[in-house]
Amino acid sequence: MIRELDAQGPDFDAALRQLLAYEAEQDEAIENSVRAILQDVRTRGDAAVLEYTRRFDRLQAASMAELEIGEVEMQAALHSLPAEQRAALEQAALRIYEYHARQKEACGGGFSWRDKQGNLLGQKVTPLDRVGIYVPGGKAAYPSSVLMNAMPAKVAGVGEIIMVAPTPDGVRNPLVLAAAALAGASRVFAIGGAQAVAALAYGTESVPAVDKITGPGNAYVAAAKRRVFGVTGIDMIAGPSEILVICDGATDPEWIAMDLFSQAEHDEMAQSILLCPDAEYLQQVKAALARLLPDMPRSAVIATSLAQRGALIKVRDLDQACEIANRIAPEHLELSCREAETLVDKIRHAGAIFIGPYASESLGDYCAGPNHVLPTAGTARFSSPLSVLDFQKRSSLLHISRDGAQGLGRIASLLAHGEGLQAHARSAEMRLDVQE
Template identity: 70%
Template sequence: MNGVKVRRLSTADAGFDADLQALKHWSAEDDAAIEQRVADILADVRTRGDAAVLAYTARFDGVQAASVAALEIPQAELHAALDLVTPAQRRALQAAADRVRRYHERQLEACGRSWQYRDEDGTLLGQKVTPLDRVGIYVPGGKAAYPSSVLMNAIPAHVAGVPDIVMVVPTPRGERNPLVLAAAAVAGVHRAFTVGGAQAVGALAYGTATIPAVDKITGPGNAYVASAKRRVFGQVGIDMIAGPSEILVLADGSTPADWVAMDLFSQAEHDELAQSILLCPDAAYLDAVQRAIDRLLPDMPRRDVIRASLEGRGALILTRDMDEACEISNRIAPEHLEVSASQPERWEPLLRHAGAIFLGAYTSESLGDYCAGPNHVLPTSGTARFSSPLGVYDFQKRSSLIGVSEAGAQVLGPIAAELAHGEGLQAHARAAELRLKG
């Protein structure tokens, strides 16, 4: 097999900025055919409800059912799935769930509580944090099964206090994956339906006679699911519109080259559009990683996908030093950022933009994907500049608390009235003035 032609860039090259911009570019332009098809499906689900969901489930998944109720997975079946998986799988599932739950419980303590105070005139001010009433989690189920997606979406919702978590998962040819069902049981999913695609998103957004409408939809999916989520936003909340998966490795040359090569593979194997980038100030180390890529790739089951990803969107970039590598990392704002260095704590303060930061040679990105604890639903395509990982806060909302005392009204009333008159809103001003003494 020929070597993998991963592009080599250097920050010393005159055209580096343009090359980096081209490397970062990913076309998120909507496919017109997909957009029209999704629009038709959503309109049909909104109009015909269960009948449309049944028709599309039969057409796309090959599952014939007399009613949508027959597509709901009973709680008993979810819990029975725990006995269908291997003992090792059950232990791994429970261990991962425990760590994910513990992390999000810490998150709840840190940022998910209500608070209030009274100022000197007795006015009450604060914030009331309450969970969403009902959320929908979409779990992919086409080419592969993703129990980790169940844990990462359902557990923070459960920790946040959401009383009704509805899972939808496509089951092509009617094959229900026991590990996915077992994950739903462990994560606390309340209802689960074997429905997928744009029709599942539509059912969750609008509600049908059988599938209840939710307040927010989270979870990854294919282009049809992403398009549907974009279209129903406003009717319901959504977590994000995710692009291809990404990893960026900052290396100082101290980590075995094979480890870094495999970390690059771990994202490249997702699909041909996934992006894997290595930044390092040591040219000899970049050569070593390239040799490791060429040596290790033939043994990878998904080698064709990995090769296409690395050759299409991957890069090995030579930097002047680690400080410059950190600066370029911030420009890229990757989904996953590995600091594969002997002193990762030295570089972490310089890193401002990343979905998740993995510190040290032993912290492979795959540990974060499955069981470290933090959420693996992360911002992609540079959106880590302004957005955050999925968390407890995504399943809560905040209401401001304002309780003005009589004394406080005397202080605040003139201020509000003055500003309201300035805006030409006399009723606003009079409402404040009526509460003034004298």
């Protein structure tokens, strides 16, 4: 069902590399298909989007107007929710908004200062004009992804939020539309896949081109985002979801088993790994996995995920567990230990760190507040969760005084001549010794 590894074993490094290997997003057939779709949408616009939506989502729409979901329908979806479900969605939206508002304050805005020559130097921060958020909608519906993408954009002050979400067979999920209403999406289109990414990047007769595309999707969406980068901005290239749990053996084994399930149920390529120094506890978790699996609605997906990419790994101690976690750089890292706080400083690479046995990864997915759009496939070594900063850009400010131009101009002239760029040098020299 799930492989078992020993970090002290002679072949552990090779086994870990094999476990972490993920090449699906580089599949040549996917790349070729995406290349053709992007070019077709860029050339034919709405007509191409409609054709691919009919083919891939089995949605027979005669025009793009049928695929745009208006504010009336979104508000109707919000009001149609059972009271308890609506309250939960509203509370999640508020917590996510508040977290990102505090994030914006902590990151700071623009700044400036004057040096001794009276030069003003600084930074101006402005929000993006228009962003596109991609909300997955194939194997499941993700209202949480609506909130996690739209709320930081809203906090940042983005002018327009264009949302796209596939609706296979024309099924529109009311929770997704309700979340869009709460999050203030400007326009929503029932389209997905590479064609939706192309429409957002290049613009069509109906879908406006955006400055940046955020949000996860399948391998086709990831390949499309990679290809349109440069025409528009992107947040990251997301791979399958991952969870890594470090446990000291004190947490209820069924809690840990369900935490591993929580990622494995996303899709067959998701990854769930447990690190623990207690061999007997690992067997208890293995037994809990077998015991709980038959009752899971997505048991087939979970079983395949655990068999292909899951692992229970015995480590020497918690220090070695942290070392291995830093090598993996997981999307989600749970420190399910009695003194979890002592391990936080030992973690250098992780998308999100869940501290203590009560901090289940699922709380971060839905309502705790921090963003659930996280770096995957080891990219937490150099990238960060989606944030307010992803929806802002920074412009440098340089206001140079006459006195400042004298000293700086001579420095620039010398350096420009050294680089063989005489026009640069002359540009600076022409401002030397000029009387106001």
